[in-house]
Amino acid sequence: MALIYIVEDDNDVAEIEQIALRNAGCEVKIFNDAKSFFKQLLEKLPELVIIDRNLPDMNGCEIVKKLRSTPDYKRLPVIFVTAMDTDMDMAKGFDDGADDYITKPFSVMELISRVKALLRRTKPEKAKRIQLDGLCMDNDKREVTANGVTLPLTYKEYELLQYLLLNKGIVLSRDSIMETIWGIEYEGESRTLDMHIKTLRQKLLDYGERICTVRNVGYVIK
DSSP states (O other), X not given: OOEEEEEOSOHHHHHHXXXXXXXXXXXXXXXXXXXXXXXXXXXXXXXXXXXXXXXXXXXXXXXXXXXXXXXXXXXXXXXXXXXXXXXXXXXXXXXXXXXXXEESSOOHHHHHHHHHHHHHHHOOOOOSEEEETTEEEETXXXXXXXXXXXXXXXXXXXXXXXXXXXXXXXOEEHHHHHHXXXXXXXXXXXXXXXXXXXXXXXXXXXXXXXXXXXXXXXXXXX
């Protein structure tokens, strides 16, 4: 389920977009101004952002420029949905960094199709082979070895290690890990993650020490 942020001050338009995208299987959050949108980005990044060009506190193009100039946000897929429909408006939108441009009034089906297409184009492919010194993950064989020794990981331990390795050096919050590995509807004990980290550290031999706890935040592999 893709998480999508909508930055739109017209509540009617935002509601139409939200209903359409939820019916398409997406999780959606709405923001009526740039300030609340950027505040939420500090908490969690979406997979795609839909932005109106005219907002009360910041022009949509300024928002995109800020996203593209910020390392943590520069790769976020962005679609403008706006009433500004001239060729010059569209050209400026793309020049400022938008990935797609939809003019109002729009078809709900067009919106869903454009969102799905952009998500497909920007979805990162999982590496076939991930290496961390002598620790090697082979996704074709679905096998993990440490200095040539095959490690007996469970399905969830494998998924957890892969998520950590794909984000090497990045601190992953507990919520982010739980949502990615167990799903956003998971309601199990919070100790589940801690127990999986504990057993994963044990099974990784000397490499288990590379998984570090960041107190009150989550975990990172270094």
